[in-house]
Amino acid sequence: MPISSTYSPNAPAARTGQGSAIANREDLSNELTLLAPEETPLLSLCGKGTAKSTFSEWTADKLSAPITAGIAEGADVNSFSDKFAQRARLGNYVQIFRRDFLVSNLQEAVASVGPANIAQAEAMSMREIKRDVEARICSNSDRSVEDGAGTPYALRGLGDWLDSAGPADVPAAYRTPAASILSSAPTETTFNDIIASIFSVNGEANSLSLVANVALRKVISNFTRSSGAAASEAVYTVNQNAESKKVTHSVQLYDSDFGIVKVINGNPDCMTGASGYLVNPSYLQFNTLIPMGVTRLENQGGGERGFVDMAGTLVCKHPGAHGKITL
Numbered sequence: 001m002p003i004s005s006t007y008s009p010n011a012p013a014a015r016t017g018q019g020s021a022i023a024n025r026e027d028l029s030n031e032l033t034l035l036a037p038e039e040t041p042l043l044s045l046c047g048k049g050t051a052k053s054t055f056s057e058w059t060a061d062k063l064s065a066p067i068t069a070g071i072a073e074g075a076d077v078n079s080f081s082d083k084f085a086q087r088a089r090l091g092n093y094v095q096i097f098r099r100d101f102l103v104s105n106l107q108e109a110v111a112s113v114g115p116a117n118i119a120q121a122e123a124m125s126m127r128e129i130k131r132d133v134e135a136r137i138c139s140n141s142d143r144s145v146e147d148g149a150g151t152p153y154a155l156r157g158l159g160d161w162l163d164s165a166g167p168a169d170v171p172a173a174y175r176t177p178a179a180s181i182l183s184s185a186p187t188e189t190t191f192n193d194i195i196a197s198i199f200s201v202n203g204e205a206n207s208l209s210l211v212a213n214v215a216l217r218k219v220i221s222n223f224t225r226s227s228g229a230a231a232s233e234a235v236y237t238v239n240q241n242a243e244s245k246k247v248t249h250s251v252q253l254y255d256s257d258f259g260i261v262k263v264i265n266g267n268p269d270c271m272t273g274a275s276g277y278l279v280n281p282s283y284l285q286f287n288t289l290i291p292m293g294v295t296r297l298e299n300q301g302g303g304e305r306g307f308v309d310m311a312g313t314l315v316c317k318h319p320g321a322h323g324k325i326t327l
Contacts, residue, residue, distance in 0.1 A: 037267045038127055040134040042158070042211050045281045049315065051289035054146070054153055056313050057091035060174050088171045093143045094289045094313040095155040097132050099125035104303035118304040122294050125308040129292060135270040137286075137314050138211075138277070142167065153311075158284075159273025161316040162324040170319060177201065180278075180323035186216075188223045192256055194278060194323040199258035201320040202280075206259035211266045212276035215327050220263055221251045278323035285315035 061084070101121035108117050139157035146153045160167060164178040179197035182190055198206055212220065254261040261278065292310040299305065316322070 037269050038131055039265075039267050040130050040270070041264045041266060042137050042270075042277065042279070043130065043134050043286060045209055045211070045279060046137075046284045046286040046314070047281065049285045049287040051094055051287035051311075051313060054094050054289070055091055056094065056287045056315060057089055058315060058317060059087055059089050060318050061087045062173060086173065088174050090170060090174070090316070092156050092313045092315065093145055093153045094287075094311045095136060095153055096290075096309060096311045097129050097136075098307055098309040099128045099132070100305070100307040101125050102303055102305040105299075105301075106303075108304060118306075122306070122308060126292060126294075129308055129310060131267065131270060133286075133310075133312070134267055135272060138266070138270045138273050140273040155313040156316075157273050158277055158279075158314065158316065158322075159324065161314075161319050162274075162277070162322055163319075174319060176319045176322065176324070180320070182323075182325045185219050185327050186325060191220070191223075191254075192258075194325070195256045195258045195261065198278070198280070198321065198323055202318075204259070204280075206280050206321075208259055208261045208278055208280055210254075210261050210263045210276055210278050211271075212263060212325075213266050213271040214268055216275040216325060217263065217265060219327075220254070223251065274324045275327040276325040278325065280321045283317040283321035285317065286312055287315055288312040 064081070064086070101118075101124070103116070103118045103121050114120055136155060137158055140159035141154065141157045142160050143156035144151055144154040156167070161170075162176040162181065164176055164181055166175070177197050177200075180194055180201075182194055184190075186194070195206070195208065198208070210216075210220070252263055254263060266276070288310065290309065290311040292308065294306060294308050296304070296306040
């Protein structure tokens with residue numbers, strides 16, 4: 001016998017002859033789910049400053065090597081040293097970041113989940129720009145200057161700053177030591193070597209942060225304090241209360257001989273330049289030339305429109321203060 005049902009082979013094109021299905025109400029939740037990584041840990045670690053030109057510059061200096069030789073009694077001072085001979089000037093161009101948006105007049109007028117209106121479009125653009133900045137900072141991209149022929153201003157990413165062979169404008173004495181860069185999966189020994197190399201540059205018991213992608217974070221969590229080189233080698237063992245029915249296998253703080261490392265998950269959509277950056281936040285800064293803001297444009301009949309933009313640059317105060325890991 002015929003039965004009324006919730007489906008129709010003609011739906012949704014036909015709006016008649018569907019029986020009871022034509023009267024069924026929609027079940028659309030007011031909740032909007034946005035599934036995308038939007039944390040910006042590296043940008044958040046940077047100190048905040050202000051740029052006053054399209055090219056931000058800063059200086060770096062170093063002490064001369066220690067002298068252990070004695071001075072003969074009665075010897076006169078007949079030669080003098082230039083204490084600023086090793087001073088260097090580093091710099092980075094600002095980059096403009098922009099996201100546009102448009103919402104039709106009808107879409108602005110109707111009720112929608114989310115909602116999908118002009119205010120939400122502005123908010124989405126702001127969140128996207130923060131990810132754009134994070135991705136550029138995490139990149140291996142070099143800086144560029146506007147030439148009026150299609151090449152825009154662009155900031156140098158941290159992956160390019162941390163290079164033992166360059167960049168060419170960074171004097172060799174201020175580049176990241178090769179010992180602070182690892183191009184393979186770290187063991188606990190090689191990870192400690194990077195931390196020790198950073199310590200050898202500034203002599204500080206550093207408070208470092210490792211911004212790591214998924215693969216590197218898993219490697220760090222699997223450290224066992226055992227290289228397997230000898231059968232008699234001691235293994236680091238941790239006892240946990242079994243009553244909690246919980247096994248913790250996550251490394252969030254790594255305490256080394258040369259400083260403490262805080263391990264942070266990097267944004268998987270933005271970690272394009274390296275698997276991880278071992279940074280000292282004291283030597284990183286982001287200078288803003290144009291703060292993030294919204295500009296509304298004329299509605300020419302199609303709907304509300306506008307854009308969100310900002311301009312700024314990464315300040316890597318001393319490339320030798322950081323390290324890089326690439327799996």
